[in-house]
Amino acid sequence: MAKIVVLGAGIAGHVAASHLRRKLNKEHEVVVVSPNSNYQWIPSNIWVGIGRMKPQDILFPLAPLYAKKHIDYKQAKAVSFHPEGDQDQNRPYVMVEYVSEGNKGNKEKVTYDYLINATGPKLNFEATEGLSPGKNKAHSVCTYTHAQEAWNALEGLIEQMKQGKKIKILIGTGHAKSTCQGAAFEYILNVEQELRRHNVRDKAEITWISNEFNLGDFGMDGMLMSYGSNIMKSSEMVGMVFEDRNISWILGAGVNKVEDGVAHYENLDGEQKQESYDFAMLIPSFSGHGFKAYDRTGMDITDKLFRGFMIVDADYTPKPYEEWSVQDWPETYQNPSYPNIFAPGIAFAPPHSISKPRKSKNGTDITPAPPRTGMPSGITAKLVADNIIEMIKQSNKELHHKGSMGNMGAACIASAGFGMTTGSGISITTYPIVPDYQKYPDTHGRKLGKTFGSIGLAGHWLKLALHYAFIYKAKMKPFWWLIPE
Amino acid sequence: MTRRISKYKRFMMMNPIVQFFKFIYLSIKVLLVVAGGHGGTRSA
Numbered sequence: 008m009a010k011i012v013v014l015g016a017g018i019a020g021h022v023a024a025s026h027l028r029r030k031l032n033k034e035h036e037v038v039v040v041s042p043n044s045n046y047q048w049i050p051s052n053i054w055v056g057i058g059r060m061k062p063q064d065i066l067f068p069l070a071p072l073y074a075k076k077h078i079d080y081k082q083a084k085a086v087s088f089h090p091e092g093d094q095d096q097n098r099p100y101v102m103v104e105y106v107s108e109g110n111k112g113n114k115e116k117v118t119y120d121y122l123i124n125a126t127g128p129k130l131n132f133e134a135t136e137g138l139s140p141g142k143n144k145a146h147s148v149c150t151y152t153h154a155q156e157a158w159n160a161l162e163g164l165i166e167q168m169k170q171g172k173k174i175k176i177l178i179g180t181g182h183a184k185s186t187c188q189g190a191a192f193e194y195i196l197n198v199e200q201e202l203r204r205h206n207v208r209d210k211a212e213i214t215w216i217s218n219e220f221n222l223g224d225f226g227m228d229g230m231l232m233s234y235g236s237n238i239m240k241s242s243e244m245v246g247m248v249f250e251d252r253n254i255s256w257i258l259g260a261g262v263n264k265v266e267d268g269v270a271h272y273e274n275l276d277g278e279q280k281q282e283s284y285d286f287a288m289l290i291p292s293f294s295g296h297g298f299k300a301y302d303r304t305g306m307d308i309t310d311k312l313f314r315g316f317m318i319v320d321a322d323y324t325p326k327p328y329e330e331w332s333v334q335d336w337p338e339t340y341q342n343p344s345y346p347n348i349f350a351p352g353i354a355f356a357p358p359h360s361i362s363k364p365r366k367s368k369n370g371t372d373i374t375p376a377p378p379r380t381g382m383p384s385g386i387t388a389k390l391v392a393d394n395i396i397e398m399i400k401q402s403n404k405e406l407h408h409k410g411s412m413g414n415m416g417a418a419c420i421a422s423a424g425f426g427m428t429t430g431s432g433i434s435i436t437t438y439p440i441v442p443d444y445q446k447y448p449d450t451h452g453r454k455l456g457k458t459f460g461s462i463g464l465a466g467h468w469l470k471l472a473l474h475y476a477f478i479y480k481a482k483m484k485p486f487w488w489l490i491p492e
Numbered sequence: 493m494t495r496r497i498s499k500y501k502r503f504m505m506m507n508p509i510v511q512f513f514k515f516i517y518l519s520i521k522v523l524l525v526v527a528g529g530h531g532g533t534r535s536a
């Protein structure tokens with residue numbers, strides 16, 4: 008009998024737990040530890056942030072589902088890792104702290120045979136002075152509560168615009184090393200469309216601010232893609248959409264301070280500049296959770312497990328951009344020091360960024376961090392679950408299930424406006440996610456055809472269909488596993 | 493505002509009938525990328 012502990016019930020943790028439970032018989036224990044009592048379908052936060060969906064539409068409580076599916080659930084957060092146990096406990100364990108009413112603050116040693124760290128990112132608002140959701144007129148859509156607050160603020164402004172007030176809107180990244188440009192891109196287009204729907208578009212000046220060097224970089228070094236019968240750069244496609252929607256842009260901007268209605272940033276020329284706004288949505292930088300790890304004697308071994316995020320089978324040797332290759336990227340998400348620990352989704356430490364790193368004239372790093380979107384998060388979680396199942400069933404040491412982001416495609420359906428007949432979506436697929444410049448030297452590291460873009464109403468329908476399909480899947484309704492990650 | 497998407501293109505992008513077929517095409521295309529599989533990069 009094996010005990011598998013999954014930390015986190017986001018896309019990666021929930022996918023891993025549900026596949027483990029489906030494929031392992033009941034003598035094996037699957038335990039999920041996660042502080043948020045709800046599962047949330049994060050991509051639809053964009054629609055909460057424009058008031059077209061309510062938080063209830065994108066979440067459901069985890070406890071009843073897990074009880075029904077025989078998954079043990081602890082509403083708690085991991086605080087420290089003890090992969091060798093300690094003087095009193097022979098088995099490896101994670102120290103968790105309960106957050107639920109009733110036993111809040113209580114700690115427990117949760118022992119395991121296999122550990123999946125799927126704790127995703129810490130939303131590191133503190134890394135940017137003054138950036139905090141709902142403060143200084145700057146918002147976030149990274150959680151459903153943040154997105155609801157953003158909508159409350161925007162709704163108030165729309166009312167003022169209806170009375171004739173002119174406003175400035177700033178949307179993009181809130182740190183020199185933020186990632187998730189895609190989410191901010193979706194949000195700016197959705198906000199723009201909502202302002203048109205409310206007949207106040209002429210009252211707003213909308214600006215995109217980003218740490219990307221080019222538009223459409225998305226932390227993935229941009230893309231060369233098929234677009235209809237043409238081949239287009241993602242920068243051209245995004246430029247076309249922004250110009251068409253009258254959205255201006257500021258690039259290479261490392262936002263370093265936010266004051267009431269003013270974002271301060273450094274650009275690649277080393278200039279300190281500022282941009283005023285009445286409403287902002289700025290994606291914070293993502294970081295690891297600052298977990299500590301200890302060996303059996305209590306000695307600090309955090310360096311063996313973490314470099315910000317969790318160390319896995321990546322090649323972390325520092326090297327210049329020109330020498331980066333897809334082989335640097337992990338394949339199994341297994342920690343090299345403790346082979347029974349894995350980290351799929353955003354929880355693993357990437358070897359480096361995907362976009363070309365750039366520094367300002369003052370030496371400030373202004374480079375998007377690499378995104379790990381929903382699809383790779385789900386795929387990596389499933390392959391980790393499959394490897395653990397093989398390890399349990401066949402006492403396998405060798406891991407057969409592999410999935411490098413350098414040999415994996417991703418679909419990103421970016422909402423560009425909500426509405427069954429008026430909505431729009433920008434559908435982008437990319438293969439591979441990490442460009443393979445050796446394999447595809449003439450097409451910017453990507454396979455054309457599998458890397459394509461398309462704009463239109465169908466994109467909105469697709470995004471909406473995915474919303475319902477993935478919530479169905481997450482609820483583990485009949486045949487849920489037939490829906491791919 | 494700079495018009496970058498022609499009236500014809502916009503019509504095609506927003507026409508529900510055209511987009512219905514596009515929806516089916518995109519669903520299949522996305523599924524193919526997903527079902528296209530994934531693997532390692534290190535073994536020769």
Ligand SMILES: Cc1cc2nc3c(=O)[nH]c(=O)nc-3n(C[C@H](O)[C@H](O)[C@H](O)COP(=O)(O)OP(=O)(O)OC[C@H]3O[C@@H](n4cnc5c(N)ncnc54)[C@H](O)[C@@H]3O)c2cc1C
Pocket residue numbers: 014015016017018019020040041042043049050051052053083084085086125126127128148149150187190296351352353354379380381382384418419420421
């Ligand atoms: C606004 C927005 C829109 C997005 N849109 C898209 C999109 O359209 N398509 C797409 O593919 N991707 C999208 N993404 C990215 C996608 O949401 C992420 O790739 C995905 O959520 C990552 O999954 P994860 O499980 O690694 O992390 P998360 O989903 O962040 O899950 C982490 C989990 O760990 C838990 N946790 C945190 N701390 C602890 C702790 N100490 N102990 C235990 N558990 C802990 C959290 O509560 C959570 O349950 C979007 C992201 C954002 C923010």
